[in-house]
Amino acid sequence: MIEKIFSIFLLIISIIGYYLARGFENGFMIDSGLGAGFFPKVVCILLGCLSLMMFIKSFKSTNNYKFNKNTFSVMLLCILYLFLMERLGYLLSTIVFSLGVISILNRKKISINIAFSVMFSIGIYYLFSKVFNVSLPTGIL
Incomplete structure (x- = not known):
């Protein structure tokens, strides 16, 4: 149960982080599409994908974690x-x-x-x- 809650929490954090990273100013690499928000967006996308995988895996897992x-x-x-x-x-x-x-x-x-x-x-x-x-x-x- 705690895995499901934590994976949903991480997914929400990744969505909020991605939304906030959209507002970052473009940096010195504006011509190539990379800016101040590029790296945070990539991290948030990876966090979102990993949290979804964790959520799906929590249904297959038989481990009973205590709170x-x-x-x-x-x-x-x-x-x-x-x-x-x-x-x-x-x-x-x-x-x-x-x-x-x-x-x-x-x-x-x-x-x-x-x-x-x-x-x-x-x-x-x-x-x-x-x-x-x-x-x-x-x-x-």
Whole structure:
């Protein structure tokens, strides 16, 4: 049952992501049809296809998974992350999201979790904003 719910959740995320990627500005490769939205669209299409395959496979599977509260918690964090991205901006919302996911899945040392979340988020932010020259949401706060 949890496979069906999670695969539907991923399918919805891929549809929303594809819809949002349609609004990205065309980048430096506009003549070839590639732009800032090309890669996110490809990822969303792949995610949608894989989630459909997972949904179909869940009917053939005889595994009975118990409901895992960690899975549900991570799904809620994903939804919260989508809503916080526009308000808080990429950097702050990604730090909060990654800290939440790491804390749910790995409850060892909070200081290590915070350090990893901050370094990971800053690294990804630097990679996309400076190296790939992609503008990320800055937030309205």
